[in-house]
Amino acid sequence: MRIAIVTDAWHPQRNGVVRVLDTLAATLGGMGHQVAVFEPGQFRVMPCPSYPEIPLALFPGRRLATMIEDFAPDAVHVATEGPLGWAARGWCLKNGHPFTTAYHTKFPHYVRARTGVPLAWPYALIRRFHAPSSAVMCPSPSVFEELGQWGFANAVEWSHGVDIRTFRPQPKDFLNVPRPLFLYVGRVAVEKNLPAFLALDLPGTKMVVGDGPARAALMKRYPDVDWRIANGDAELSRYFAAADCFVFPSLTDTFGLVMLEALASGVPVAAFAVPGPLDVVGDAPVGVLGPDLKAAALAALDVDPDACRDYAAGFSWERVAGQFLSLLRPLAGERRRCA
Structure with a gap:
């Protein structure tokens, strides 16, 4: 099958959406499918307001x-709700082609966190975006339930899924820091609620590996935290494996x-009991x-740690890719302008 994936999130961005789509495309390719990713690097771009690390395609429709x-x-x-996502949606609708979408990011909550607007406003826009989709793919039962509540x-x-070959237990002496090591990996942005971790009075070392628009301000606010940047997945996997929590x-x-990458590395998770952690960890004996x-x-x-590793091994990317394929809606041959 020839599969077009349109996304506003792609390399060199470092976030969960990019990792999911990149791994999905590679897995589908390994299964014999031809995948083309249409992403901002192929277009003229401008920095995203309030998040300059994210490039947005300028008038990409034609x-x-x-x-x-x-x-x-x-x-x-159509993987994202940015300019490329809207353009792909418009092309499909104009030509009578079915398409699928995904809800990778709680965009309405991020808009409210940055602007203070009522949550219903951005949800109305996102609901309009996804309404013509044959299927809005939700990454967890909690998100599926939440979107149902929003109509x-x-x-x-x-x-x-998680790549258990890359993320695996490794020697903890990669980092020579006071123990125990409490680690966060990911984007450093307001929506990640990082002060809830950074302000904790914990023994040993608190470490953040990642970049984002809030990093400079948080580094000044929490000078006792060890701030790092990982160069590539090989180094990132060593940071994960070196942690104690x-x-x-x-x-x-x-x-x-x-969280899955940490568990695959043999590292337990600590989190609030909210959607996301409840879906990944739940009541499994791999975190608190x-x-x-x-x-x-x-x-x-x-x-x-062995229980963490064993649990993560159940999240196979082959299973994820197979489910993705089952949800796609092929374009009818007689209606394809591009055939």
Whole structure:
């Protein structure tokens, strides 16, 4: 099958959406499918307001249409709600082609966190974006339920996976820091609720590996925290494996792939009992969830690392890719302009 994936999030961005789509495309390719990713690097771009690390394609409609038609896909998947996503949606609707979408990011919650607007406003826009989709793929049961509550009639469940070859137990002496090591990996942005972790009075070392628009301000505010940047997945995997506990303070993630990467590395998770952690960890004996993040982090130190690794091994990317394929809606041959 020839599959077109249109996304506003792609390399060199470092976030869970990019990792999911990149791994998905590679897995599908390994299964014999031809995948074309249409992303901002192929267009003129401008920095995203309030988040300059994210480039947004400028007026991509005509060029994107030509590129998709030249590729002649059997199915189109629109992964994000940015300029490329809207352009791909418009092309599909104009030509009567079915398409699928995904809800990777709680965009309405991020808009409210940055602007203070009522949550219903951005949800109305996002609901309009996804309404013509054959299926809105949700990364977790919690997101599926949430979208249903907001009036999304076409939501379907679609889980994520983890690369257990890259993320695996490794020697902890990669980092020579006071123990125990409490680690966060991910974007450093307001929606990640990082102060809930950074302000904790914990023994040993608190470490953040990642970049983002809030990093400079938080580094000044929390000088006792060890701030790092990982260069590539090989180095990133060593940071994960070196930790004693992975702390995930976010209250708004749709899934939280980094938690699976920590578990695959043999590192237990401490988090709030909210969607994301409840979907990844739940009541499995691989982490501690609760209202007191400090208590959860300290209790997680007693979790069996082998149990974490075994649990993560159940999240196969082959299974995720197979489910993705089953949800696609092929373009009817007689209706394809690009055939």
